[in-house]
Amino acid sequence: METFGLERAGIINPSAVYHNLSPACLTEAALRRGEGVLSDTGALVVRTGKFTGRAPKDKFIVDTPGVHDLIAWGSVNRPITKDKFRALKDKMTAYLQNREVFIFDGFAGADKKCRKKFRVITELASENLFIRNLLIRPSQEELLQYGEPDFTIIVTPGFKCNPTADGVHSEAAILVDYETRFILIAGTQYAGEIKKSVFSVMNFLLPREGVLPMHCSANMDPITKETAIFFGLSGTGKTTLSADPDRKLIGDDEHGWSDRGIFNFEGGCYAKCIDLDPDKEPDIYQAIRSGTLVENVILDPDTRKPNYFDHKITENTRAGYPIEYIPNAAIPGIGGVPTVVIFLTADSFGVLPPISRLSKEAAMYHFVTGFTSKVAGTEQGITEPVPTFSTLFGEPFMPLDPDIYARMLGERIEHHNTSVYLVNTGWTGGPYGIGSRMELKYTRAMITAALNGTLKKADFVHDNRFNVDIPQSCPGVPPQILNPRDTWSSPDAYDTMAKKVAKMFFDNFHEKYPHMPADIINAGPQP
Template structure:
């Protein structure tokens, strides 16, 4: 039996080893093993058990002398000793003996100068299908000449850690050893942990190659090649807005910015499915077909039809599919130097303008701040909108000091004269929840129109008004958008209530910035909202 070098990891007694099976073969294996069922569209549907999302408190980085000074240690990047890592690795490898093993040898980084080879070793065929579709798939010639991987990830959801013995937080653990070039994922069946482990590794490696790694989506004009990137946390619309039928999709989540331009780290997309509407998001809806992996979406057991509006398992329902399932995908996933950068936020307070122009200092401020807000009711005890500040719009995946990434972005904005806008895909006319008159979610067609105007230069021709509270320049008109929604205060019936909420959120911005970035240069610190 061919083992494809698994013995180098200590896996010496597998019952079978499968390398780079096709999506059809992996789907068959998952069905045979009882890992999931087929939907009426042919997609493989699984439930992920206890873990229906990432588990940030369970992520650790092995602290060794070689990498110690390059990691921003803290609540996000928690250290674990080499001895503890090695002990867990030994137990995980023992767990994998006498089991079927699924290997995917693929790549991250569509720019050949920056391509990194990843070997993913899976206990589950369904997770192997996921990562097969999410990473860049080698051709048969590339696979024959693949050689050794640059990094290896072992994912074994059935192996449960013992916190007291293993020195971790729970039965699940995501452990990254940058020295041994190895990642261990234990206890969680949520496939996003594998994807984001690849991202975390790339975020550590790429700056040393002069490449800015970014948690963003990207697309480009099919005729001119003009490229745009969209930063934003989950639920802000990165995937939706970048899947624009009028533009070519480069990728929906993870990219690098080199001297040559933008390139996708991945070969697939991982989209949220909650409230998925075929009219509003046809590209994602139509991508849910044979070869896709669907996580935690409720399905009628008889008809096998999805109910995308049922969040009873989790609001974080997901689908993973290859980027070529999007008709207008750019293959390979490369584009030019970005002409426009969009920062997306979903403001549940309903007080930020739907779009605002940022100068270089304000761009740096909002990049390091990474604001969005979670809704009341999504977590126990949350009774009003809660601010979420995630550094660089991707704090959980950035192992180095934020200034490393922020300085790289600032240098590029200045060098290439890239235009930057802050777009609020959240609420208008009032808050998402609470007392008084509630607002409504910004209509997708208006957001799309504003983004289009930013991309084609129309917003450079209109009048602007300065918002003193948030220190933003707000366009007073935009093609195909009602002018009355451009200034959020005008959309509130109770102007005094707006003023209270706006000042409250501005103070949250200021307090967060002062706490997290006390050493940030004055010109950047003063470019944000006023907290008085």
């Protein structure tokens, strides 16, 4: 039996080894093994069990002398010893003995000069299908010349950790060893952990090569090639808003910005499915078909038709599909230097404007601050929006000092004279529970105006409290929506809430970034 070099990962005596299988073969294997069922569109639908979102408290980085001074240690990047890592790896590889093992060898990085090779070894066929969709798939020739991977990921959701013995937080663990270039994912079937582990590695490696890694989506004009990027945490609309039928989709979540322009890390998309409407998001809706992996969506037991509006299992229902399933995808996922940068935030307080223009200094402030609300389901225990400040709009995935990423973005904005906007996809007319979520059609209209330059022609009014410029008109958007104070039934209640939120910004920045230059500090909200 061909083992494809599994022994080098410490895995011996598997009952069978499957290497870079096709989507059809992986789907067949998953069905044979009872991992899921087919929907009426032919997509493979699975349930991920206890973990329906990322488990950030279960993530650790191996603390070794070679990386100790590089990592921004703290509540996000937490250390674990090399001995604990080695012991858990031995247990996981022993667990895989006499089991079927699925291997996918793929790439991260559409720009071949920046590309990294990842070998993903999974216990489940369904998770191998997922990562096959999400990474860049090698051609047959590339596979023959693949050689040794840059990183190896071992995924065993069926192996449950013992927190006391293994030195971890729960039955799940996500451990990254940058020295041996191994990643362990145990005890959780949520496929997003694999995807974000790859992202974390790219965020560690690329800055030293002069490439800025970014938690953002990106698209471009099919004729002019004008490129835009969208920063934002899960639930803010990166995937939805970048899937614009009038523009080419470069990617929906992870990109690098080199001297040559931007490029997608991935070969697929991982879209939220909750309340998915074919009229509002036709591209994503049509992408959920044969070859797609769907997580935690409820199916009709007789017709196998998905009910995307059923929140019974989780708000964080997901679909992972190849980017080719999006009709207007840019393949390969490479674009030019961005002319527009958009920061997406889901403000659950309902006080930020739906769109506002930022100065270069304000752009740096908001990039470092990363204000949003974690929406239900994206992490374990989140059942309603929770306001949060996530550095760089992706703090959980950034192992290095935030100043490194922030400085690189600031240099690029200044050098290329890039326009920057802050877009609130959260609440209007009041906070969560009183107001309503901003309508997608209005957000799309505002972003379109920002991308095609129409918004530059509008009159802007400076908001002194939040230090942003608010347009007073935008095609396709009612004027009263643009000024958040006008959407509240009580202007006094708005003022009280706005002052509270501005103070949150101010206090957070002074606590986390006291050594930032004064011009950046002063460009943020003022209490």
